[in-house]
Amino acid sequence: MIQHDVVVVGGGLAGMRAAVEAAEAGADVAIVSKMHPVRSHSGAAQGGINAALGNREDDSPENHAFDCVKGSDYLGDQDAIEAMTDDAPRQIVWLEHRGCIFSRMPDGRIAQRPFGGAGSPRTCYSADVTGLVILHTLWEQLERFGVKVYEEYFATALCVEDGVGAGVVAYNMRTGELELVSAKATIFATGGLGRVYAKTTNGYASTGDGMAIAYRAGIPLMDMEFVQFHPTSLKVNGVLLSEAARGEGAYLLNKDGERFMFKYAPNKGELASRDVVSRAEWTEILEGRGVDGCVFLDLRHLGREKILERLPQIRELALDATGLDAIDTPIPILPGMHYAMGGIETDKFGATKIPGVYAAGECACVSVHGANRLGGNSLLETIVFGSRSARHAVEYIKSQGSVRRSDRTLQSEQERIAGILARSGGERHSQVRKAMNAAMSENVFIFRDAAGLGTAVDALRKVRDSAKTMTVADKSKTFNTDLVGLLETEFLVDIAQAIAHGALSRTESRGAQARTDFPDRDDEKWLVHSRFNYTGDDPRIDYDRKVTMTKWEPTVRTY
Amino acid sequence: MSKITLDLFRFDPAVDAEPHRDRVDIDFPETSTVLDALEYAKAEVDGSISFRRSCRSAICGSCSMNINGVTGLACKTPISTVLRADRSVRIDPMPNFQPMKDMVVHMDPFWDKYSRLKPYLQPKDKDEDHERERRVSPEDMRKLVAVANCVMCATCYALCPVVSVDPSFAGPAAISYAYRFIEDVRDDKRKERLGQISDDYLWLCAHCYACSYCPKHVEPHDRIIDTKRASVKEGLIDAAGPRHALVFAKTVKQKGVLDENEVVVGTVGRFNFRGLAAIAPLGLRMAIKGKIPPLILHPIDKVGEVRTIFDTLEVPVA
Numbered sequence: 023m024i025q026h027d028v029v030v031v032g033g034g035l036a037g038m039r040a041a042v043e044a045a046e047a048g049a050d051v052a053i054v055s056k057m058h059p060v061r062s063h064s065g066a067a068q069g070g071i072n073a074a075l076g077n078r079e080d081d082s083p084e085n086h087a088f089d090c091v092k093g094s095d096y097l098g099d100q101d102a103i104e105a106m107t108d109d110a111p112r113q114i115v116w117l118e119h120r121g122c123i124f125s126r127m128p129d130g131r132i133a134q135r136p137f138g139g140a141g142s143p144r145t146c147y148s149a150d151v152t153g154l155v156i157l158h159t160l161w162e163q164l165e166r167f168g169v170k171v172y173e174e175y176f177a178t179a180l181c182v183e184d185g186v187g188a189g190v191v192a193y194n195m196r197t198g199e200l201e202l203v204s205a206k207a208t209i210f211a212t213g214g215l216g217r218v219y220a221k222t223t224n225g226y227a228s229t230g231d232g233m234a235i236a237y238r239a240g241i242p243l244m245d246m247e248f249v250q251f252h253p254t255s256l257k258v259n260g261v262l263l264s265e266a267a268r269g270e271g272a273y274l275l276n277k278d279g280e281r282f283m284f285k286y287a288p289n290k291g292e293l294a295s296r297d298v299v300s301r302a303e304w305t306e307i308l309e310g311r312g313v314d315g316c317v318f319l320d321l322r323h324l325g326r327e328k329i330l331e332r333l334p335q336i337r338e339l340a341l342d343a344t345g346l347d348a349i350d351t352p353i354p355i356l357p358g359m360h361y362a363m364g365g366i367e368t369d370k371f372g373a374t375k376i377p378g379v380y381a382a383g384e385c386a387c388v389s390v391h392g393a394n395r396l397g398g399n400s401l402l403e404t405i406v407f408g409s410r411s412a413r414h415a416v417e418y419i420k421s422q423g424s425v426r427r428s429d430r431t432l433q434s435e436q437e438r439i440a441g442i443l444a445r446s447g448g449e450r451h452s453q454v455r456k457a458m459n460a461a462m463s464e465n466v467f468i469f470r471d472a473a474g475l476g477t478a479v480d481a482l483r484k485v486r487d488s489a490k491t492m493t494v495a496d497k498s499k500t501f502n503t504d505l506v507g508l509l510e511t512e513f514l515v516d517i518a519q520a521i522a523h524g525a526l527s528r529t530e531s532r533g534a535q536a537r538t539d540f541p542d543r544d545d546e547k548w549l550v551h552s553r554f555n556y557t558g559d560d561p562r563i564d565y566d567r568k569v570t571m572t573k574w575e576p577t578v579r580t581y
Numbered sequence: 582m583s584k585i586t587l588d589l590f591r592f593d594p595a596v597d598a599e600p601h602r603d604r605v606d607i608d609f610p611e612t613s614t615v616l617d618a619l620e621y622a623k624a625e626v627d628g629s630i631s632f633r634r635s636c637r638s639a640i641c642g643s644c645s646m647n648i649n650g651v652t653g654l655a656c657k658t659p660i661s662t663v664l665r666a667d668r669s670v671r672i673d674p675m676p677n678f679q680p681m682k683d684m685v686v687h688m689d690p691f692w693d694k695y696s697r698l699k700p701y702l703q704p705k706d707k708d709e710d711h712e713r714e715r716r717v718s719p720e721d722m723r724k725l726v727a728v729a730n731c732v733m734c735a736t737c738y739a740l741c742p743v744v745s746v747d748p749s750f751a752g753p754a755a756i757s758y759a760y761r762f763i764e765d766v767r768d769d770k771r772k773e774r775l776g777q778i779s780d781d782y783l784w785l786c787a788h789c790y791a792c793s794y795c796p797k798h799v800e801p802h803d804r805i806i807d808t809k810r811a812s813v814k815e816g817l818i819d820a821a822g823p824r825h826a827l828v829f830a831k832t833v834k835q836k837g838v839l840d841e842n843e844v845v846v847g848t849v850g851r852f853n854f855r856g857l858a859a860i861a862p863l864g865l866r867m868a869i870k871g872k873i874p875p876l877i878l879h880p881i882d883k884v885g886e887v888r889t890i891f892d893t894l895e896v897p898v899a
Contacts, residue, residue: 057633058688060733061641075713118714121702121765123722123729130716148729154640155729162701196681225635226620261638335730339638342657452624495628500595501682504628 023427024172026052027419028412029189029205031177031232033059035153035401036383037211038160039408040415045167047416052170054177054192054203056227056506059161063213063225064404067153068264068335070135070145071405072398073110077131079142083107086144088574090399093139093295094392095533095543096576097245097551097569102370102388104572106399106406113405114146122159123148125332135269135332137397139295139581143269145398150264150335153401172203176506177231179435180208180239180379181428187378188426190235191435195506198499200439202432206422207415210236210366210381211408217510218518219359220459223255223262232385234513236366237520241374242553244387244567246517247524248363248534250395251468253299255358257316258343263336263355265397268292270332273320274303275352276311287581294581297394297534300357304468307356318352357468361400363391363534364524367553367567372411378418380411389551392569393533442508448491451508458485458511458518466522471539475526482519483560489515520554520561527563528552545576582608585660586669587622589630593682600680604669605630615663615670616644616655619684631683639796642734646684647673652739654796675739677748690748691735694755697781698774702762705769721766728761731799737792743785751781753792753801760804763811775812783808784822813897824848827899834891834898837881841874847899 028044030037033055044051053059074081086107091098118124118132125133125148137145148155164171174195181188181204189205212232216224237243253274254263268274274292276282286302287294294302303317311317321329321337326349329337333348340346340353366381368374368388374381383404390403461481465474489512496504530544531537549569554561585607592600605622616634623630633643637656644655649663649671663670678686704715737753744750751759759778762768783805792801813823828847832840849856867873881887891898 057635057641057643058692061633061635061643063636063641065732066636066638066640115711115714119702119704119708119711121704121762121767123725124714126717126719126722128719130718132714133719149726151640151730154732158729165696165699166701225637225641227635259637335640342639342659450624450628452628456624496631498593498595498629498682500593501631501685503631504623507628 023204024052024201025204025425026050026170027205028207028209028415029054029203030209030211031055031190032211032213032383032385033057033171034062034064034211034213034383035156035160035404036408037209038157038164039405040209040211040382040412041169042160042163042167043409043412044416045169047413049416049419052172053164054172054175054190056174056176056195056231058173059164059171060157062157063228064401065154065157066225066262067401068150068262069137069266069269070147070152070398071114071156071401072137072140072144072396073114073146073402074107074144075111075114075132075134075146077127078134081142081144083110085141086110089140090390090396091574092579093394093396095394095579096545096549096574097248097389097392097532099370099389099570100572100574101570103390105370105410106390106402109406110402113402113409117156117159117405120159120163123155125149135266136293137269138265138293138299139290139396140398145269147266149331150266150333156401156405175201175203176509177235178439178509179431180235181431182239182376183426183428185377186426187376188428191432193439193506195501198502200432200436202427202429204425204427206419206425207378207380209372209411209415210379210385211383212385214384215362215514215517216359218458218462218514218521220463221255221260222359223252223260224359229510230385230513230517231510232381233365234516236374236379236381237516237554237556239376240556241376241379242367242555243520244364244367244551244553245389245392245524246362246364246520246554247528247552248393249359249466249521250296250361250363250534251300251357252360253296253303253357254319254355255360256340256343257354257356260358261339261343262358262360263319263340263353264333265296267319267321267333267336270328271324273323274299275318275320276306277313278311282306282311290581295394295396297536298581300468301536303357313354316354316356319355320352321348322350322352361395363387363389363393363395371414372407373414378422380415382407382411393535439505443494443497443505445491445493448493449488451492451494451511454485454488454492455511455514457488458482458515461485462518462522466525469536469538470525471537472526475522478522479526482515482522486515486519486559516556523561523563524552524554549576583611584668585609585611585618585664586667587618588669588671589683590673591683592680603627609660611659611661611664613660614656615648615658615660615672618660618670619655619672631685633685640732642732645675645734645736645739647675647739651794652676652736653794654734654736657796675735677739677741677744678735688735691738691752691754694751695758697751698755698759698777700758700762702765702768703770704767715767717766724764725761727799728757728804730797731757732797734796737795737801740791740794742789742791743787747782747785749782750785751778751783753805756783756808757799757801757804760808763808772815775808775815775817778808779812779817779820779822783812784820784826810897821848824850824899827897830891830896831898834888834896835880835884836878837884837887838878840878842876
C-alpha cells in the first residue's frame with residue numbers, strides 16, 4: 023500500500039518544483055508520473071522564463087505584471103499575476119543557486135532577452151533549451167532529497183473521502199495493476215492538453231489527464247475556450263520553433279517577402295503577443311499571401327554565429343524536419359496549438375474547491391494568463407505555483423489526522439478498467455481520437471463562429487457516444503500503452519467538449535478567443551471567467567467568478 | 582506514400598516464452614520518421630505494438646531504439662535514411678538493456694548510474710551569502726553547454742561495448758553528467774567527484790568512439806577524455822587506469838614507439854610485487870611461445886619530432 027503526506031501527480035516542472043518545496047519543508051512527499059520526470063514535456067520549452075531581474079534594463083515586477091494583464095486581454099486575475107511577478111526574481115535566483123545553467127552576460131549575471139508582449143528584455147534563458155536545463159536542475163533536487171517517484175504510474179481517478187482529497191488511484195504500467203496512492207494532500211501538475219488537436223507543438227503525453235480527473239471528481243475547469251496557437255510551429259509536423267527566434271530579431275515574411283506584422287502591430291511588429299501574431303499570420307494565409315498554407319520565419323540576417331550560439335536547437339529541428347537550414351533559408355511555419363490558458367480552477371495558492379487538492383502549472387487555471395499567455399510565463403508559472411501550492415499543502419496537512427484510504431475508489435476503478443479490457447465490437451480508440459481531432463481542428467481554431475462551433479459541439483457529442491464503447495487491441499498486463507492511450511482519449515474527449523462549448527457560449531472576442539461573429543471585446547458582459555462543471559454529458563457552464571482587478575482598468579489593447 | 586514493412590521485435594513476457602518478429606506492412610511517406618511510422622502502425626494496424634515516446638522533437642529522450650542494427654532516436658531518424666533494399670526497416674529494443682515489452686526496456690540500471698554521482702550542485706559557499714545569482718562568466722558557463730543538451734536517451738549507453746561486458750561501468754552518459762558538475766565553477770566537490778567517477782570505472786572506457794554517435798551532440802567520448810584529463814590534473818593517478826594511460830604516453834614520448842613491457846610494469850606498479858607475481862605465469866607462457874616483446878627498445882630516429890607533438894599538445898605523461 024502506497025501512502026504519503028503529499029502526493030504530486032505529474033513529474034514536469036510544476037510537479038517537481040512542488041515536490042522539492044515539500045521535501046525542503048520536511049514533508050513526506052512522492053511523485054506519481056506516467057513517465058520518468060526528465061521525459062516530461064516541460065523539457066521542450068525553449069525560449070525562456072520571465073522575471074524582472076533588471077539585468078539588461080531597468081525593470082520591476084509591477085511592469086511585468088502590467089504586461090501580463092495586458093497580454094491576458096484583462097481576463098487574468100490581477101492579484102494572482104502580481105503574486106507571480108513579485109515572486110519571479112526570487113525563484114530564478116533559487117534555480118540558479120541550485121545549479122541551473124543559465125546563459126550569462128559578460129559580467130556574469132543571468133542574460134535576458136526580449137519576448138513578445140514584454141515592455142523590456144526580461145526573459146532569462148539557456149540558449150534555446152531553457153525548459154530542459156530547469157527540468158534537469160529540479161530532477162537533480164529530487165535525487166538530492168531522495169523524493170520517491172512512482173514512475174510509469176498513470177493516474178486514473180481522484181480519491182475524495184469525507185469531502186476532502188485523499189490521493190489518487192494509479193495504473194502501474196509495469197504490472198498492469200491499479201494501486202491506491204493515499205495522501206493527505208494531492209497536487210495535480212499534469213501539464214497540457216495539446217492532443218485535443220491533430221497538430222500541436224505538444225508531445226504525445228499532453229493529454230490533459232489531471233484536468234479531466236479533477237473535472238470528473240467535481241472540481242470545475244476554468245476558461246477552457248482560451249487555447250493558444252503559437253505563431254511559429256513547423257508546417258510539416260507542428261514542432262515548435264521558439265519565440266526566442268523573434269526575440270533575437272527574426273522576421274515573419276509572407277509570399278511577397280513582406281514583413282507583414284507591422285500592418286497588425288505597428289509598434290511591436292513580430293514581438294506582439296502570440297494571439298495577435300497568430301491571427302495576423304492566418305489572415306495573411308486566408309487572404310492569399312501565404313505559400314502552400316504557410317508563411318515564413320526568417321533568421322538569415324541574424325548570422326550563422328548568433329544562430330548557432332543562441333538558437334541551435336530550433337535550427338536543427340527545422341533542418342531535420344524540412345531539410346532547410348535556417349542560416350540561409352526562411353523556414354515555412356504556421357500557427358499551431360501550443361498551450362491551454364484554461365485548466366483546473368484554483369485560487370492564488372493553487373487550492374481547488376476540494377480541500378487537500380491543488381493544481382499547478384499548465385493543468386491549472388489560477389488565472390495568471392487570462393485570455394492569452396505571454397511567452398516566458400509558462401515556465402514561470404510552473405515554478406511559482408508549484409512551490410506556492412506545495413507550501414500551502416504542507417500547512418494544510420498539519421490540520422489533518424491520518425490518511426484516508428479510499429478503497430471504494432480503487433474498487434470502482436478496477437471494475438471500470440476491467441470493463442474496458444473486456445469490451446469488444448466498438449471502435450478502436452485511435453479512430454475515436456481522430457474524429458475528435460478533426461472536429462477541433464476544423465471548427466475550434468484561430469477564428470471561430472457560431473456555425474462552426476455548433477458543428478463541432480454536435481460532432482463531439484457523437485464522439486462522446488462512440489468513446490463509451492471504444493476498445494483496445496492489447497489486453498496484456500505488461501506495459502499496456504494501448505490501454506493508457508484509450509484512457510487518455512477518454513480524458514481528451516471531456517476536455518474537447520469543454521473547449522468547444524466554452525467557445526460557443528462566450529459571445530465576444532478576447533485574447534485567443536476570436537469570434538468573427540462577435541469581433542469586439544465586451545467588458546460589460548464578459549469580464550468573468552467561464553467555469554465548466556462535469557455532468558457526464560455536455561458541460562454545465564457558469565460565469566459566477568468575476569475577474570479580480572487590483573490596479574489596472576481594462577483599456578484598448580494594441581501592440 | 583510508399584509501401585514500407587516494419588520488421589519488429591515482439592516480446593511480452595506475460596505471454597511469450599521467447600521473443601519473435603512481426604512484419605507490419607504500411608503505406609506511409611518515406612520522408613516521415615521511424616517514430617511516425619510506428620505510431621501509425623499502432624493506431625491503424627496493431628494497437629499492441631509497444632514503445633516509449635513523447636515529444637517527437639528529440640528533446641524528451643524516450644524513443645531510443647535499435648534501427649537496422651544502429652541505436653538512435655526514432656523521432657530523429659527519417660525512414661528514407663534507413664529503408665533497406667527489400668523496403669523494410671528492422672526495429673529492435675536498445676541493446677545493453679533487458680527488454681520489458683517490444684521496444685520498451687528496463688531503464689533502472691541506467692538511472693542508477695546517475696544516482697551514484699550525487700548529481701546535484703554542492704556549492705562552494707552558502708546560498709544565503711548571495712542575495713542574487715552567483716556570477717559565472719559566459720566562458721565558464723559555455724563549458725557546461727554541451728552536456729546541458731543531453732536528453733538522457735541512453736543511446737550512448739546502449740552503444741557502449743564496455744557496458745555490454747561490464748554492466749557496472751558508469752557509461753558515457755553518466756560520466757558526461759559527472760563532468761557537468763566537475764567543470765561547474767560553482768561546485769565544491771570537484772576532487773571528490775573525480776575520485777568517485779574514477780572508482781566507477783572511468784578508466785575502463787576503451788575509446789572505441791561508439792558513443793560519438795550522440796543525437797544531441799553531447800560528444801560523450803570527448804567528455805570522457807576531458808574527465809580523465811581533469812582526473813590526472815587533480816593528481817588522481819594511483820590506480821591501474823591512470824597509470825596505464827600515463828606510462829603508455831611516457832614510453833611513446835621517450836622512444837617514439839610503444840614499449841609494451843614497460844607499459845605492463847608501469848600499469849601494475851613497479852613495486853607492486855604481488856600484482857607483478859600474479860601476471861608472471863602469463864609472461865612465462867608468452868616467453869615459451871616467443872611472444873615477449875623486445876626487452877631493450879631504442880628510440881626511433883626522429884623521436885624529437887614525437888616529443889614536440891607531446892609538448893605542443895601538453896599531453897600528461899608518467
